[in-house]
Amino acid sequence: MEELTYHNPVLLNECIEGLNIKPDGVYTDVTFGGGGHSAAMLNKIGELGKLYAFDQDEDALKNIPDDKRFRLLPFNFRFLKQSLRLERVKELDGVLADLGVSSHQFDTADRGFSFRFDADLDMRMNQSGDITAKDILNSYSAEKLQNVLGFYGEVRNAKTLANVIVQARQQKKIERISELLRIIEPCIIGKENRYLSQVFQALRMEVNDEIAALKDLLVQATDLLKPGGRLVVLTYHSLEDRLVKNWIKNGSFEDEPQKDEFGRFKCPLKAINKKPIQPSDAEINDNNRSRSAKLRIAEKV
Numbered sequence: 001m002e003e004l005t006y007h008n009p010v011l012l013n014e015c016i017e018g019l020n021i022k023p024d025g026v027y028t029d030v031t032f033g034g035g036g037h038s039a040a041m042l043n044k045i046g047e048l049g050k051l052y053a054f055d056q057d058e059d060a061l062k063n064i065p066d067d068k069r070f071r072l073l074p075f076n077f078r079f080l081k082q083s084l085r086l087e088r089v090k091e092l093d094g095v096l097a098d099l100g101v102s103s104h105q106f107d108t109a110d111r112g113f114s115f116r117f118d119a120d121l122d123m124r125m126n127q128s129g130d131i132t133a134k135d136i137l138n139s140y141s142a143e144k145l146q147n148v149l150g151f152y153g154e155v156r157n158a159k160t161l162a163n164v165i166v167q168a169r170q171q172k173k174i175e176r177i178s179e180l181l182r183i184i185e186p187c188i189i190g191k192e193n194r195y196l197s198q199v200f201q202a203l204r205m206e207v208n209d210e211i212a213a214l215k216d217l218l219v220q221a222t223d224l225l226k227p228g229g230r231l232v233v234l235t236y237h238s239l240e241d242r243l244v245k246n247w248i249k250n251g252s253f254e255d256e257p258q259k260d261e262f263g264r265f266k267c268p269l270k271a272i273n274k275k276p277i278q279p280s281d282a283e284i285n286d287n288n289r290s291r292s293a294k295l296r297i298a299e300k301v
Helices: 012-019 036-044 058-063 077-086 103-107 133-139 142-153 158-171 177-187 192-207 210-224 238-250 281-286
Strands: 026-029 050-054 070-073 092-098 225-235 269-271 294-300
Touching: 012 036, 012 092, 012 225, 012 294, 026 036, 036 050, 036 092, 050 077, 077 092, 077 210, 092 210, 133 142, 133 158, 133 192, 142 158, 142 192, 158 177, 177 192, 192 210, 210 225, 210 238, 225 238, 238 269, 238 294
Parallel strands: 026 050, 026 092, 050 070, 092 225
Antiparallel strands: 225 294, 269 294
């Protein structure tokens, strides 16, 4: 397994400690990728334990370990409960989710995730998915594009950029990263790389329906966890982190706790760390892509 070339796992020791792994427990790594986190989990799981991993990216299949305790399910993690039911798994001792895009995906030019390369505007994590970034750029209304850029990317001049994109595509369909970069250039505010990262993040999140999938995951993972089971989630931007924080604290995705029919607060999880764990300066120096990571750990009540 070449996890270090495929993807350098972020906050690896902190994630494994957070899971509080029991040797005979049943666990899931819902973002398998290069298999770095899974390999560390298998080192802690005993002969009677089991690890189910999820990854919808076909490129991840080459990283599957030869281990009878391990099974890869080639699906989006939003199908967690349904997929595990088919494996006759009804409850879990721990769930790990690393919500970052893998280094492999960023560094593979033809996947279209990075503005460092010229390629088709794809950005699908599931390469058989129906919608690409190209589809979004050429079919969404100016208003819908503005919402995507503003909400997912926090692009400050989202309305201006959306209108420029709509005007440009009337002359020629936008198909490649180089074409999009030429369109974006006059609209850039502040640092160029940061601005482009925000635009590409917004498109990627819309292509892969990432926020809705995260909400599905959090609900299903909480349902599946045994009392005392751990939920460990790594996020990389404020929108995801806010959702995870609210879910752990309030049992809902809003800023207020969810109440049951009798008006009682309903919080199925308790936070293990009150503040998110962040990478050390040494880890950031070693792996710059870890700089925005935040780790939250919760336990099923």
